[in-house]
Structure formats: structure tokens, C-alpha cells
Amino acid sequence: MPLQPWRKGTVTRIEEETWNTRRFWVKVAEVDSFDFLPGQFVTLDLPIHEKPNRRWRSYSIASWPDGTNEFELLIVLLDGGLGTTYLFNEVSVGSELMLRGPQGVFTLPPALEQELYFICTGTGIAPFRSMLHHIERHNIPHRGLNLIFGTRSKRDLLYFDELRALEERLPDFRFYPTLSREEWEGCCGYVHPVYEERIRARAHGLDTKHPAHFYLCGWKAMVDEAKERIIKLGYDKKDVTLELYG
Secondary structure, eight states, rough: OOOOOEEEEEEEEEEETTTTEEEEEOOOOOSOOOOOTOOEOOOOSSOSSSHHHHEEEEEBBOOOOSSSEEEEEEEOOOOOOHHHHHHHOOTTOOEEEEEEEEOOOOOSSSSOSEEEEEEEGGGGGGHHHHHHHHHHHHTOOOOOOEEEESSSSGOOOOOOHHHHHHHSSSTEEEEEEESSOOOOOSOOOOHHHHHHHHHHHTTOOOSSSSOOEEEEEEEEEEEHHHHHHHHHTTOGGEEEEEEOOO
């Protein structure tokens, strides 16, 4: 895929998603349709450093392709993060951002012939939101779809009501939010026991594993551990697709 040119985007809307996470809608006026594949990202060139490569910050697109020239980014404010501090403190509706994209190969296969496990922490949920709405919008044939989303507490839950509603509409989709620092009516603890239990249940206690593919997105420590655990369950490295941040 050729490298996309730098373009000017305009922020059209900003909403608070949680206490430290915001949704930014960006419109690219020079194109009629900002075309991308669910799971891809854009890179922003922010005025936070003299060197270009120290100004670049990449964020997964949280919305899905809809034929318009507008898309959504989901961004968490990081302590000491120059990029997110600038976006939260200096950017408002009407602000212009230089961006390049779409980029990335963290995307769905042409046919969804295996059960899919989307495993994420924090804003790593963004590309999976895009994929799931795309599957529903185009009525793409699929087998099981499992979204395992790990975060600390209820105040950190992202797109919770939306994904619960999607679970009711989209056949064979199951949403498993799990909290590591707070007890509640849902799953508690880290993401790993959640997908491991689901995989073992799907195998019906047999020694053979059921066909599945795993998408991992989030902090490196989670992604590394998940990949190791999945391989120990009998899957191959080619059964895992990952996207790191942080």
C-alpha cells in the first residue's frame, strides 16, 4: 500500500467518553470520502517538537467506513504524554490537524471463516468497534465474534451501552468487559482467564482445539502475555494478529 499524503483535517465534534477519554471527530474536506479498512489508523503531526518524527502520534480509527469524509478517534489522556496533553488542552471544535492515513494491516480477512477473538485493553477497543459495526452494517457472514475488553473500573468502560446494544442485534457476537480493580456484576480480573475459559468451553473438553483467530490490541505487556497463552493453548503464531501501543 503506497504511503498516504499529509492532509488537513478539521475537528468537527468532541465528546467526553469517560473521565480521561475523549472522542474526536475529524473531517477531511479535500476528499469526498475518507476511505479506510476497519482496524486501520491515522498519524497526526502535532506541534509538540522540533523534529517531525517526535511530533507524530498514531491512533486507531474508532468509527467505521460510511462513505463520508469524517471519522472518529478515541484518545485517552496519558500522564506526561505530550501528544494527548496537546489534544486535550489545545484542540477544540474548528481546530485543524495535519494527518496521514489510513495506514496499517490490522484488518479483517476477506472471509470470516473462523471464530474471532478480539482481545483488548483501554483504547485498544477502538479498531474492534470499527470492525464489529462494519460486519453488522454489511451483514458479513461470520462465525462467533468475541470482544474481551479489559479495564480497571466501571468509570473506565468505553462504548459500554453501545456494545451491549450491538450484542443484542449482531448474531453470534458476545461482549465480555472485565474489570481488574473493581468488583461488579460482570467479569472481574484480567482478560486472559476470560478468553481461556471461552476457548476451553468451545473445545467441549476435547484435546483438539476449535478453529479460531485472535486479534490483540493494547499495552505491550497484555499483548505479549496473551500471545504466549494462546500458543500454549495449541494455536500457532499465524493464528494471532496484534497491534501494540505504549
